[in-house]
Amino acid sequence: MISCHPTQEMLEKFANGELPxxxxxxxxxxxxxxxxxxxxxxxxxxxxAESGFNGVSSHASxxxxxxxxxxxxxxxxxxxxxITATDEIDIALEDKEKTITVKGKEYVLPRALTNxxxxxxxSIGKLARSRVELGEGEIRASLLQIQPGxxxxxxxxxxxxxxxxxxxxxxxxxxxxxxxxxIVLDGKHTHNPVSHEGCLCYTVSxxxxxxxxxxxxxxxxxxxxxx
Amino acid sequence: xxxxxxxxxxxxxxxxKTIAMKENTEHQALADWLQAVANxxxxxxxxxxxxxxxxxxxxxxxxxxGNETLASEVVQETMSNVWRKAHLFNPDxxxxxxxVYTVMRNVSFDLLRKIKTKKEDNLSDDxxxxxxxxxxxxxxxxxxxxxxxxxxxxxxxxxxxxxKCVVKGFYFMEMSQEQLAQHLGIPLxxxxxxxxxxxAKLKQQIGGEK
Ligand SMILES: [Zn+2]
Numbered sequence: 001m002i003s004c005h006p007t008q009e010m011l012e013k014f015a016n017g018e019l020p021x022x023x024x025x026x027x028x029x030x031x032x033x034x035x036x037x038x039x040x041x042x043x044x045x046x047x048x049a050e051s052g053f054n055g056v057s058s059h060a061s062x063x064x065x066x067x068x069x070x071x072x073x074x075x076x077x078x079x080x081x082x083i084t085a086t087d088e089i090d091i092a093l094e095d096k097e098k099t100i101t102v103k104g105k106e107y108v109l110p111r112a113l114t115n116x117x118x119x120x121x122x123s124i125g126k127l128a129r130s131r132v133e134l135g136e137g138e139i140r141a142s143l144l145q146i147q148p149g150x151x152x153x154x155x156x157x158x159x160x161x162x163x164x165x166x167x168x169x170x171x172x173x174x175x176x177x178x179x180x181x182x183i184v185l186d187g188k189h190t191h192n193p194v195s196h197e198g199c200l201c202y203t204v205s206x207x208x209x210x211x212x213x214x215x216x217x218x219x220x221x222x223x224x225x226x227x
Numbered sequence: 228x229x230x231x232x233x234x235x236x237x238x239x240x241x242x243x244k245t246i247a248m249k250e251n252t253e254h255q256a257l258a259d260w261l262q263a264v265a266n267x268x269x270x271x272x273x274x275x276x277x278x279x280x281x282x283x284x285x286x287x288x289x290x291x292x293g294n295e296t297l298a299s300e301v302v303q304e305t306m307s308n309v310w311r312k313a314h315l316f317n318p319d320x321x322x323x324x325x326x327v328y329t330v331m332r333n334v335s336f337d338l339l340r341k342i343k344t345k346k347e348d349n350l351s352d353d354x355x356x357x358x359x360x361x362x363x364x365x366x367x368x369x370x371x372x373x374x375x376x377x378x379x380x381x382x383x384x385x386x387x388x389x390x391k392c393v394v395k396g397f398y399f400m401e402m403s404q405e406q407l408a409q410h411l412g413i414p415l416x417x418x419x420x421x422x423x424x425x426x427a428k429l430k431q432q433i434g435g436e437k
Pocket of ligand 1: 002004005006030034036037038
């Protein structure tokens with residue numbers, strides 16, 4: 001049973017396409033595992049479509065005038081001809097399940113991650129991490145594996161830290177988490193996740209400020225390795 | 228938690244009956260046009276869709292991004308995708324306006340990401356699949372397995388007549404595409420595109436049964 005979900009605000013932004021790719025991927029993965037959030041996203045999407053398309057057309061007369069004005073001076077027929085010149089159609093993407101193997105354990109990647117570039121895995125003790133290259137500057141995403149019995153040393157973040165559990169489980173002083181749990185911590189929290197059976201997580205953090213200050217970097221080497 | 232949101236959504240939509248009725252007929256017309264584009268590659272139907280959606284998309288995108296040029300690009304890309312992906316629209320799963328909105332949302336996401344991060348990875352279809360993943364799953368192998376089954380026959384019977392002929396000729400009478408073109412008196416290219424459309428449709432339907 002999933003106990004941690006994205007906030008309503010996050011679900012709405014996801015539905016509107018307004019989250020950065022690092023976070024959109026996390027919400028997408030969660031929604032695949034959580035029918036409640038999936039339904040909520042569908043409701044927000046419908047609401048947006050209604051207010052965007054139907055809302056306008058309800059005021060029939062004024063909207064029609066505006067509709068023509070929008071393309072005043074543009075040859076619509078040319079645009080349409082250019083688009084319909086091709087007879088190609090987009091076949092729905094074939095299922096291309098992608099698996100990764102980390103320290104001898106195989107995982108099926110969620111669809112949202114299948115086309116992302118990932119760095120080689122590096123590891124310290126029972127932790128292994130691969131960066132997901134999304135080019136969003138200070139917001140960084142990674143895959144993190146904790147092997148059975150491993151833990152992440154207590155740490156804190158100035159920004160936010162999102163942990164989405166993909167496989168296995170871990171626990172901290174606030175509870176036990178399983179696949180699909182979407183755990184967001186801000187700078188106010190510290191935690192010390194321990195995984196008895198091992199786990200794989202997708203993590204996002206926007207901590208650039210924290211780690212560029214040399215002294216913190218020295219004090220918190222684990223944090224910069226992991227997130 | 229779900230309840231609060233549902234009720235706030237409902238209170239947001241102050242739709243008197245007359246407008247609701249108008250929207251229903253409008254939705255029906257839009258859905259029919261999308262299907263005409265999908266099944267017949269109808270340029271006339273596409274022109275109707277273009278005239279309905281393009282100005283609205285232009286306005287929505289221009290007010291969201293404050294940039295008319297970018298908005299035009301969103302219009303062009305969205306409408307191209309409507310032309311190329313209309314067969315993925317499923318009226319049982321949602322309204323035509325919501326479907327076009329999702330196409331626009333995906334296009335905008337990829338365009339903005341390209342501008343902001345210089346990445347052309349087009350991730351949107353992975354984040355917001357236009358076809359449900361359970362449908363996409365193993366569509367290919369299911370199609371092979373079930374090819375002769377009743378289920379497939381039922382699906383084939385729902386295809387437009389001209390696509391049905393091509394599929395039956397090709398798969399059950401084992402005619403080549405060239406033979407079919409000759410037999411039906413249509414260009415080879417038309418046989419190919421009808422077959423492609425029919426297969427896309429069948430895959431989607433058969434995937435959806437699971
Ligand atoms: Zn959820």
